[in-house]
Ligand SMILES: Nc1nc(=O)c2c([nH]1)NC[C@@H]1CN(c3ccc(C(=O)N[C@@H](CCC(=O)O)C(=O)O)cc3)C=[N+]21
């Protein structure tokens with residue numbers, strides 16, 4: 001690995017270890033429930049990893065696997081049962097849900113105190129208002145990686161590309177909370193490459209392979225690539241490979257620090273989910289948050 005790579009796999013492993021130490025120190029064992037509807041192969045891989053790491057960090061994992069033709073009402077009932085179960089601390093409904101299910105309605109059913117994805121309206125409101133609450137996992141992972149690389153982020157210009165509800169908007173708010181000067185750029189931004197070139201911290205979260213070129217990046221900038229795009233690659237046995245939103249080969253020599261894909265933000269998302277499960281367990285059960293989980 002070259003010197004300017006941000007090793008998300010390693011930082012995530014360390015965070016999972018911090019979570020495991022925190023779990024041991026608690027009087028209770030936190031429980032994460034995962035709801036998976038249908039048989040999307042990628043979703044099954046993610047869910048398997050989440051369950052594996054939940055157990056590895058000493059927590060309980062509960063799985064609700066439902067067939068692809070499950071009705072929306074039945075998924076809502078599943079969420080309600082998990083809300084009502086006092087042993088369940090965190091609920092994650094794996095997205096995307098099958099087309100016939102309105103994910104907004106399902107997510108709205110999740111008890112905000114168990115909303116380890118930080119996706120409910122209440123969680124979003126708490127973030128916007130600066131109140132304590134569960135923060136979305138991928139944006140939290142981006143903050144941890146940026147702080148790992150740069151230390152205190154006060155005064156840094158952070159440019160987020162993308163304004164999605166899942167990543168772009170909450171990422172901007174979390175970096176604002178770190179005293180950054182934040183710009184949200186998007187598909188309608190004029191002079192996008194010039195805006196990006198002003199960034200000390202550049203966070204593409206668009207879902208467009210190789211969009212960010214070398215001349216979009218200020219020399220020495222910290223680049224945190226949220227994009228996870230599967231593209232065709234005939235040289236691989238699988239016929240595909242994962243790339244980010246950044247043209248990595250071009251960008252790497254210019255950036256001061258850059259996350260690879262895979263091995264960057266992805267593993268942090270799962271580690272932050274585990275961290276949120278501990279935070280949810282502590283808040284629900286009136287326990288002090290163990291040291292080592294602060295950002
Ligand atoms: N309710 C919900 N919450 C989510 O957070 C959520 C979701 N639904 N649905 C799907 C997306 C996607 N997602 C990823 C998590 C980890 C990796 C990850 O660890 N990726 C590895 C590579 C994995 C591979 O090789 O496929 C990496 O980037 O190194 C990727 C993607 C969470 N998501």
Ligand SMILES: [Mg+2]
Pocket residue numbers: 117136137138269
């Ligand atoms: Mg998330």
